Amino acid sequence: xxxxxxxxxxxxxxxxxIKFIAADGKVTGTNGTxxxxxxxxxxxxxxxxxxxxxxxxxxxxxxxKELQKKVGCEVVLLNPSQIALIYRSLKKNxxxxxxxxxxxxxxxxxxxxxxxxLPTEHEENIRQILTELRQLKNDRTKEINRxxxxxxxxxxxxxxxxxxATSANRxxxxxxxxxxxxxxxxxxxxxxELIDEQITEVEKLLDKELEGDKNVETLMxxxxxxxxxxxxxxxxxxxxxxxSNVSCIGAATGLVPKLDMSSTVxxxxxxxxxxxxxxxxxxxxxxxxxxxxxxxxxxxxKFIYMTTVQSKSKKIAIVAAARKLAELxxxxxxxxxxxxxxxSPDISKLAEEALSYxx
Numbered sequence: 073x074x075x076x077x078x079x080x081x082x083x084x085x086x087x088x089x090i091k092f093i094a095a096d097g098k099v100t101g102t103n104g105t106x107x108x109x110x111x112x113x114x115x116x117x118x119x120x121x122x123x124x125x126x127x128x129x130x131x132x133x134x135x136x137k138e139l140q141k142k143v144g145c146e147v148v149l150l151n152p153s154q155i156a157l158i159y160r161s162l163k164k165n166x167x168x169x170x171x172x173x174x175x176x177x178x179x180x181x182x183x184x185x186x187x188x189x190l191p192t193e194h195e196e197n198i199r200q201i202l203t204e205l206r207q208l209k210n211d212r213t214k215e216i217n218r219x220x221x222x223x224x225x226x227x228x229x230x231x232x233x234x235x236x237a238t239s240a241n242r243x244x245x246x247x248x249x250x251x252x253x254x255x256x257x258x259x260x261x262x263x264x265e266l267i268d269e270q271i272t273e274v275e276k277l278l279d280k281e282l283e284g285d286k287n288v289e290t291l292m293x294x295x296x297x298x299x300x301x302x303x304x305x306x307x308x309x310x311x312x313x314x315x316s317n318v319s320c321i322g323a324a325t326g327l328v329p330k331l332d333m334s335s336t337v338x339x340x341x342x343x344x345x346x347x348x349x350x351x352x353x354x355x356x357x358x359x360x361x362x363x364x365x366x367x368x369x370x371x372x373x374k375f376i377y378m379t380t381v382q383s384k385s386k387k388i389a390i391v392a393a394a395r396k397l398a399e400l401x402x403x404x405x406x407x408x409x410x411x412x413x414x415x416s417p418d419i420s421k422l423a424e425e426a427l428s429y430x431x
Contacts, residue, residue, distance in 0.1 A: 079124040080173030081114075082166045083131055089166040090114065091174045099174075101167065106131060111138065120144040125173040127152040128188045136190050147190070148177050153346070154186035189314050191307070197281050198307035202300070205274045206350055212267045219246075219260045226253050239268065278303065287311055291401050293411040295368060296361030301354040305401055308348045312406035321402045326352055327395040343391060352394075359394035369413040371396045 075095035082089045083106060091101040102117070104110045115138065118124065122145040126132045129152075136147045150173070176185060191199065216236050223231040226249060236242050242264065246257040282288050282303055291302035309315075309324060322328040323346065330341035345352070362368050363375040371393050378389040404411060 076121045076123060077119065078174045078178035079118065079122050080170040080175070080177070081124060081126045081135075082170040082173065083126065083129060083135075084166065087166075088114070089170040090117075091167070091170040093174045093178050099171065101170065103166075111135060115139065115142050118143045118145055122146070123148065123177050125150055125177040127155070127169075127173070133190065133196075148182060148185060149188040149190060150176070151186040151188050189310070191310075194281070194285075195307045195310065198278070198303050201274060201278045201281060202304055202307060202350065205271065205278065205300075208267055208271050208274060212264060212271065215260055215264050215267065219257060219264070222249070222253050222257050222260070239265065287405055290404050290410060294362070294397070294400065294404075295365040296358040296363075296397070297401070298358070301351075301358050302401075304348070304351045304354055305398070306405075308351050309402070312402050315402065318399045318402055318406075321398050322395045325355060325395070325398050327355070327391060327398065355394040355398055356390060359390050359397050362397055363390070363393055367413045371400065 077095070078093040080091045086106055087103060088106055088110075089101065089103045091099060093099055104114055118139070120143060122143075124139060124145055125148045126135065128149045132149060136149055139145055139147050155172075155176070216233060219236055219242065220231065220233050223229075223245075228248065231245065236245060239261075242261055246254060246261065249257050278299070282299070285303075285306065287306050288299070288302045291297050291305060292299060309321070315321060315324065323344070325348075326344045326346035328344060330344055332339040332341065359371075359375075363372045365372070368375075374396060375389050375393045378384040378392060379386055400411075403409075
């Protein structure tokens with residue numbers, strides 16, 4: 073029977089380095105290109121019994137799927153920002169990195185490693201659609217800013233960006249321009265029309281991908297949670313089965329503070345900002361809507377308590393509310409239940425007393 077080998081692959085843009093650690097401890101290695109032909113040659117060197125470690129990236133996602141399909145070996149995708157053994161090393165090169173990856177999977181189990189789960193095809197599709205949608209909206213914002221700059225260059229300072237938010241307002245606003253600025257504005261409007269059409273097409277594509285997704289429908293029952301946040305949560309965190317408990321969600325979204333503890337001293341810093349930044353931003357925006365809604369429940373009570381009783385700033389309180397919102401979303405998916413407004417009696421009472429004293 074073939075002995076299991078531990079394999080580390082360090083990926084570059086066009087090349088890779090690979091190290092094999094045999095059962096007897098013997099280390100061998102080779103390299104090649106990451107082109108389709110190069111990857112095909114690499115897969116011939118691997119065995120179904122191998123345990124392969126790769127730092128996560130776009131190419132690593134592609135290779136992990138190919139390895140599972142063509143080789144059938146175990147693939148461990150690792151979070152590079154949490155592998156201090158590599159990025160803090162004084163001797164860092166591709167060969168050393170590949171060897172360190174191989175030694176990590178030789179020594180540790182999956183539970184002990186900073187493993188990244190391979191997304192399903194449905195989750196990958198949602199991620200790609202949301203990424204394109206976010207880029208298109210950023211492009212629209214840039215074009216609106218350029219259009220606003222044309223007005224400023226003409227000395228029209230009363231024009232505001234919010235006045236250029238819709239197509240009808242933009243077409244009406246440029247009528248006060250003349251000469252070259254008008255020609256430039258018309259070209260800008262054509263770009264914005266094209267971007268708006270593309271945004272509409274991508275949103276329809278997202279609706280089609282989310283059709284029949286019960287998890288997204290469940291999350292959208294929460295006040296303040298829209299389609300984009302619900303789909304982002306499902307795309308990047310799954311249905312809740314990947315995490316053992318609710319405490320992991322705060323760390324996965326990067327909404328927990330950095331901890332510096334020594335002896336009796338415990339310092340809490342800024343939030344870690346781990347995980348997907350787009351999801352974290354959407355959680356913050358949704359938290360504002362949630363605490364302002366009538367169906368806010370215990371999360372709204374916590375926000376009021378922090379800002380009135382504890383005198384915390386609203387920025388700090390809304391981050392805490394966003395973390396609680398993410399934990400609530402995880403709980404609904406994990407338990408398969410629907411949203412139900414629940415107030416926290418103790419916090420609600422304290423918050424009401426504080427508000428009465430303030431008035």
